[in-house]
Amino acid sequence: MPRRLGSAEIIAGLQRLGIEFLPFVPCSTAAEVLAHFQAQPSVQAFPVTREEEGVGILAGLTLARRRAVLMMQDTGFGNALTALTTFGQAYHVPMLVVATRTGGLGEINAAVPAYSESVPDVLHAAGLSVFALDARTPLPEWEGTLVGAKRYAETAHRPVIVLADLKREAPAA
Amino acid sequence: MTRLDALGEILAACPDDPVVGTCGATIRELAALGVRDSCLYMQNSMGLAGPIGLGLALARPQGRVIVIEGDGGTLMGLSQLGTLALLRPANLVLAVLDNGVHASTGGQPTAAGALDLAALFAAAGCRTAPAEDPDALRAALAATRAAPGPWMLHVRITPGNAPLPYYQEDPAVIAERFAAFLAR
Numbered sequence: 001m002p003r004r005l006g007s008a009e010i011i012a013g014l015q016r017l018g019i020e021f022l023p024f025v026p027c028s029t030a031a032e033v034l035a036h037f038q039a040q041p042s043v044q045a046f047p048v049t050r051e052e053e054g055v056g057i058l059a060g061l062t063l064a065r066r067r068a069v070l071m072m073q074d075t076g077f078g079n080a081l082t083a084l085t086t087f088g089q090a091y092h093v094p095m096l097v098v099a100t101r102t103g104g105l106g107e108i109n110a111a112v113p114a115y116s117e118s119v120p121d122v123l124h125a126a127g128l129s130v131f132a133l134d135a136r137t138p139l140p141e142w143e144g145t146l147v148g149a150k151r152y153a154e155t156a157h158r159p160v161i162v163l164a165d166l167k168r169e170a171p172a173a
Numbered sequence: 174m175t176r177l178d179a180l181g182e183i184l185a186a187c188p189d190d191p192v193v194g195t196c197g198a199t200i201r202e203l204a205a206l207g208v209r210d211s212c213l214y215m216q217n218s219m220g221l222a223g224p225i226g227l228g229l230a231l232a233r234p235q236g237r238v239i240v241i242e243g244d245g246g247t248l249m250g251l252s253q254l255g256t257l258a259l260l261r262p263a264n265l266v267l268a269v270l271d272n273g274v275h276a277s278t279g280g281q282p283t284a285a286g287a288l289d290l291a292a293l294f295a296a297a298g299c300r301t302a303p304a305e306d307p308d309a310l311r312a313a314l315a316a317t318r319a320a321p322g323p324w325m326l327h328v329r330i331t332p333g334n335a336p337l338p339y340y341q342e343d344p345a346v347i348a349e350r351f352a353a354f355l356a357r
Binding site: 044046047048049050052054055057059062082083090091157 | 193213215216217218220221222223224225226227228229230231232233250252253254255256259260344345347348349351352355356
């Protein structure tokens, strides 16, 4: 499993949020983050079958005021959008979704670029709050952005999505 | 047994438990039985009642969580079967009100009659109980208190809806009231 630039910062951010639950739909670039939390006894990290199901589970956990984050790949927003808008947004559920980015520099899958590149526009068009962590964001800012995104979800009483680009491999130590 | 009959039995048996009610005529009839802080009335998001209930069950393992879903919504949300099988929350009770049709949208048939819904949930590790009439439903609800779940109650109801107005309360108000109930 290659080490990814940004994984350590995502891990630090989720730890600072004190997450207790981490439902996830896997993504190869998130493997390091998922492996970290699957090995943490204090965190219940578990796979969900589809993204909208993950949004529902996250909504239930969040309504009950438990600390939870859903991780998924951005290609799954096609599945998740109705749940995010007609439940998360309409019912003012302050939940945090961290989605790994596909498409763009470093992508190896020929099927995803057209959709992935339009994901931020799709989310904005649906009125969802989106923050990006990518090569334009210095790595020391990532942890604080994750924590701030959760705070913003609570302030705005809405779901917040962080799009994290973990495609860059870390240089060999 | 009508849907209204079944909902009345469920509410009477679970007065202190959080209840997630699926969209359409089901929440209209639930609300007609008296709007409760303990009910999460879902105005849309068909198929999502089960996953929301699963999240609630994980969040508060000390108490039961009741999900009221239809046969159409259950089929739409079948992806939860794998997660249910993996996590097996003992405090989750899923009542599937099966009338074989999408009653809220005009009575179009569902595929529920073509497969064994209870067997699907049994294969995912749920205890199941059939309920063809109010007496059987009362007995099934009592059984959910006697043995750990997850439970799937296969409740047969007649097609059709009670003639009721749309339930249009602000979803944010519904969620705030429900979250406050959970925090008590």
